[in-house]
Amino acid sequence: MSRRDQIKMTDSEIRDYLAEQRVINVATMGPNGRPHLAPLWYVPHGGGDTDGGALRLETWTYGRSQKVANLRRLAQATVLVESGEAYEELSGVSMETDVEIIDDTERTLAIGTDLMRRYTFDGAEIPDEAVDALRAQATKRVGLVLTPTKIVTWDHSKLGGAY
Template sequence: MSRRDQIKMSATEVAEFLSSQRVINVATMGPKGRPHLAPLWYLPRVDDVEAPRLETWTYGSSQKVANLRRLPEATVLVEDGEQYEQLRGVSMECDVELIDDADETLRIGIDLMHRYTFEDESVEVPPSLVDVLRKQAAKRVGIVFTPTKVVSWDHSKLGGVY
């Protein structure tokens, strides 16, 4: 078995990893053909481990949105680890859907609030905070990343043998 095969994560491991991490790095193609890289908070949608998706929102006037309107494709990286034997990550080439609907964008904003502030989906976001998110949603777009290719690695599977 190759080293590459030894460190590859299963679909379930990829879903668990995406659910445990907090930041994605999103690469889009800029207007001059150079990559534009930006970190974002995200929502892992991994109910179907064979077909994970990621959702987020960002300002509609951002460079990454301009890039995605021109070419709705991105590469997304989620990585973790400080030392070689701890390195884990998932890189996904994705088709991208931009969501301009304010209600759907608000839903993403509320879900992000749950994940990053309340960390408990049973906690209801207070109406006053929903109003703040609604105002933010008016300036934002939702982004859905659907992977077409997934590459993963978990160096801890090598058991210290390199």
């Protein structure tokens, strides 16, 4: 077995890893042909046998942002989620994705609500006044649905300290 095969994550490990991490780095292609890289909060969906199938990540951002301008030209991104300090702790998921831009305010609000529930309310219900604040933000934002077309993973802890 190759070292590469030893450090690959299974589908359930990918799902669990994405659920515990907090930031994705999203690379889009800028107008000058260079990558534009931006960190974003996200909500993972799917990726399991019982939760609706295909893995996807959802996030939102300002509709006038550079990343959205880039995505309107080419609706593809590369996404990186990584963690670890020492070599034996390094883990990550890199995904080439197709990106759907959500211009509908209500769908964008739903994504913003999911983000707030995950990052601010630890999965609990969101008070009505917080939803009202999100609704005001949603008018300036778009949702992004990132669906992987290729996934590469690594988890060096699987090597058990042997390199």
